[in-house]
Amino acid sequence: MIELTDADVDSPRRIDRETGAELGILAYQAAWDAGFRLEAELLGKLLAVLAPRIEHVGSTAIAGSAARPIIDVAVGVAQPSAIEFLLESLRPYGYRAAERANGAGLGGRLLVRWQRGIPTHHIHLVEYLGSSWRQMLLFRDVLRIDTRLAREYEWLRRRFAGLHPANRIAYARAKATFIQSVVSHAH
Helix, strand or coil: CCCCCHHHHCCCCCCCCCCCCCCCCECCCCHHHHHHHHHHHHHHHHCHHHCCEEEEECHHHCCCCCECCCEEEEEEECCHHHHHHHHHHHHHHCEEEECCCCCCCCCCEEEEEEECCEEEEEEEEEECCCHHHHHHHHHHHHHHHCHHHHHHHHHHHHHHHHHCCCCHHHHHHHHHHHHHHHHHHHC
16 A cells, blocks of 8 residues: 555545635546547647657556546657647647646646536547656556555555545645655566
């Protein structure tokens, strides 16, 4: 079991500037995989000029694991900064640039796709085969193989969602210790 730090549990509560919505954890839904495939197809078309590699990551990519109903998508490109010139063309599809939690351990750019005022997808634009790309896929793959770790991570996410019910940034920071531990042990 991973030990929590004071920073993991003592972050001040505040309403997230973006949503004000609670970070509910739902039972696994097979529709998340279909949702990823549709999003990957759309992103492949919208970002075709960047020749992206697209992978389903995050908790919704772990079959049988409860998760927040937001699909995480890793988009690996040769030069993530190239996305800047495409941001405005992504707006009609509901994509908005978002703040990444400090301490989350990921570089690159985070886009959030909004539909009817609800965040539905987190798009992690990172360097293909760079450290963030490798970390996201390694973490996903370890949890797909090790059901004990997947259950432990689910328990922690439920705990952190309860501690930070409307604060996406604090929730992400709280998970970072566990994620880094799993990735470090997997190397």
